[in-house]
Amino acid sequence: MxxxxxxxxxxxxLGSRLCKHLLKNGASVRALVREQxxxxxxxxxxxxxxxxxxxxxxxxxxxVSACKGVSCVVSVLAGLRDxxxxxxxxxxxxxxxxxxxxxIPSDFCTDFTQLQxxxxxxxxxxxxxxxxxETSNIRATSVFNGAFAYVLQYNxxxxxxxxxxxTYYSGxxxxxxxxxxxxxxxxxxxxxxxxxxAPRFLRIAGFRFSPNELEALTGRVFGEHFKLKEQGTLEQxxxxxxxxxxxxxxxxxxxxxxxxxxxxxxxxxxAHHHMLDNDRYSGVSWQTAETTLNEINNNKIA
Numbered sequence: 353m354x355x356x357x358x359x360x361x362x363x364x365x366l367g368s369r370l371c372k373h374l375l376k377n378g379a380s381v382r383a384l385v386r387e388q389x390x391x392x393x394x395x396x397x398x399x400x401x402x403x404x405x406x407x408x409x410x411x412x413x414x415x416v417s418a419c420k421g422v423s424c425v426v427s428v429l430a431g432l433r434d435x436x437x438x439x440x441x442x443x444x445x446x447x448x449x450x451x452x453x454x455x456i457p458s459d460f461c462t463d464f465t466q467l468q469x470x471x472x473x474x475x476x477x478x479x480x481x482x483x484x485x486e487t488s489n490i491r492a493t494s495v496f497n498g499a500f501a502y503v504l505q506y507n508x509x510x511x512x513x514x515x516x517x518x519t520y521y522s523g524x525x526x527x528x529x530x531x532x533x534x535x536x537x538x539x540x541x542x543x544x545x546x547x548x549x550a551p552r553f554l555r556i557a558g559f560r561f562s563p564n565e566l567e568a569l570t571g572r573v574f575g576e577h578f579k580l581k582e583q584g585t586l587e588q589x590x591x592x593x594x595x596x597x598x599x600x601x602x603x604x605x606x607x608x609x610x611x612x613x614x615x616x617x618x619x620x621x622x623a624h625h626h627m628l629d630n631d632r633y634s635g636v637s638w639q640t641a642e643t644t645l646n647e648i649n650n651n652k653i654a
Contacts, residue, residue, distance in 0.1 A: 356423055358382045361429040362402065362428070370542055371400065375401055379546060386406065415446030424454040427455075427457050432477065444490070453490065456541065460497050460541075461498075462620065462624070463496040464619075471618060472615040473612055493544055495544055496625065498532055499529070500534055520582060521621050524586070526564055530560050536636055537556070555625040563580060570645065
């Protein structure tokens with residue numbers, strides 16, 4: 353029997369790559385898109401062999417129809433509460449009504465089950481949807497990939513190629529931080545979507561390093577010394593983030609306000625994957641840290 357996988361958010365970077373890997377693995381793919389989706393990306397999905405369905409997420413009848421005969425729904429939607437909680441809930445309820453057995457939510461991030469509420473606003477929204485998902489009559493699998501590797505190209509404090517510094521927090525110089533490329537996350541998730549025995553949580557990291565290990569790695573790749581820079585305690589950092597958040601209420605309506613970007617950095621040092629499921633599927637060739645840094649050094653997107 354041919355697996356039909358429905359992907360919500362297929363016009364995005366992760367979603368389009370996921371569709372590619374699903375097709376490569378022999379699945380039939382349906383993509384839910386909004387009417388205002390980028391037409392060029394929609395055309396590219398069509399041309400690759402994906403069945404594209406334009407829907408309004410408030411249209412329950414349309415969503416249920418799109419979910420008919422589907423073996424797994426994968427959400428790679430991105431946004432705030434109206435997307436992560438409301439739209440995903442609408443999609444979830446339609447999947448249940450249509451008899452879809454499995455659902456993969458848009459939880460592609462650090463393992464937020466290790467974090468306290470309030471430590472990362474965008475993760476809190478995923479936690480809120482998780483409470484809806486857990487009470488639904490459907491089998492769920494979340495894929496936690498740590499941080500997406502491309503963030504390392506943006507001179508975040510962890511790796512500032514302009515200042516030649518590596519920032520860390522007290523007691524965290526040997527803390528392992530998880531990273532995975534979008535491509536590897538898509539490849540792994542495609543296997544998970546086709547795996548009827550996939551567990552509730554899958555944790556992956558294409559590569560991981562500590563600040564101390566990163567110092568040595570940057571020396572080899574960039575050919576110059578990056579200075580380790582201790583930046584106080586995580587508790588102090590958290591308090592500073594909360595201060596910025598309080599002073600910037602407009603940020604609550606923005607996906608990545610400055611304080612939210614800081615919360616992502618905080619999460620890198622507050623939670624990591626104690627066990628990895630990288631070996632569950634043999635078809636993923638994980639991109640290494642050295643390759644990623646070489647791409648950054650050569651001004652390519654990692």
